[in-house]
Amino acid sequence: METMVFDTALGEFGIGWTDAGLARVQLPGLDRAALLQRINRGGAEAGEPTRAIEDLVNRIEDYAEGEAVDFSVVPLDLSGVPDFNRRAYDLLLRIGWGETTTYGALARELGDVALSRAVGAAMGANPIPLVIPCHRVLASDGRPGGFSAPGGAESKLRMLELEGVSVGTPAGQMTFGF
Structure with missing residues (x-):
């Protein structure tokens, strides 16, 4: 899993993705060290975002600014979820x-x-x-x-x-x- 951390009007978010889709989101509220530890757990590490991930980051930034955002088209990786x-x-x-x-x-x-x-x-x-x-x-x-x-x-x-x-x-x- 690849990850990244980015700043928004609500604070720093973390996201993690695989080839299948978005697998992890960490909402703001942790200090940077704790955020990095949580988002990179299980062997995940910082990666280079694809266009789809860049688009998602832009959508999350828009959401944090109070814009109505629809996330329904975001591919999700729910492997391991009951x-x-x-x-x-x-x-x-x-x-x-x-x-x-x-x-x-x-x-x-x-x-x-x-x-x-x-x-x-x-x-x-x-x-x-x-x-x-x-x-x-x-x-x-x-x-x-x-x-x-x-x-x-x-x-x-x-x-x-x-x-x-x-x-x-x-x-x-x-x-x-x-």
């Missing part, structure tokens, strides 16, 4: 810029609302966040839920805010602390 996760990611790839879904909605599409926790685990294991937009998956109460990227839920909220999505309690409802 079948359940792939199925969840396939559904998630249909959720576009400025849209959200819930863990439960994805679980129902996968056959059983009881799979909500498994969907959450798949989102947490997503090797290609942003491109596979796990930041667009919310808890059933409209709250952000978890996010395994640096910065956790705050990073998720920042990404959704870029897309014009306001996250929280639905208008007209109150939450109680019990």
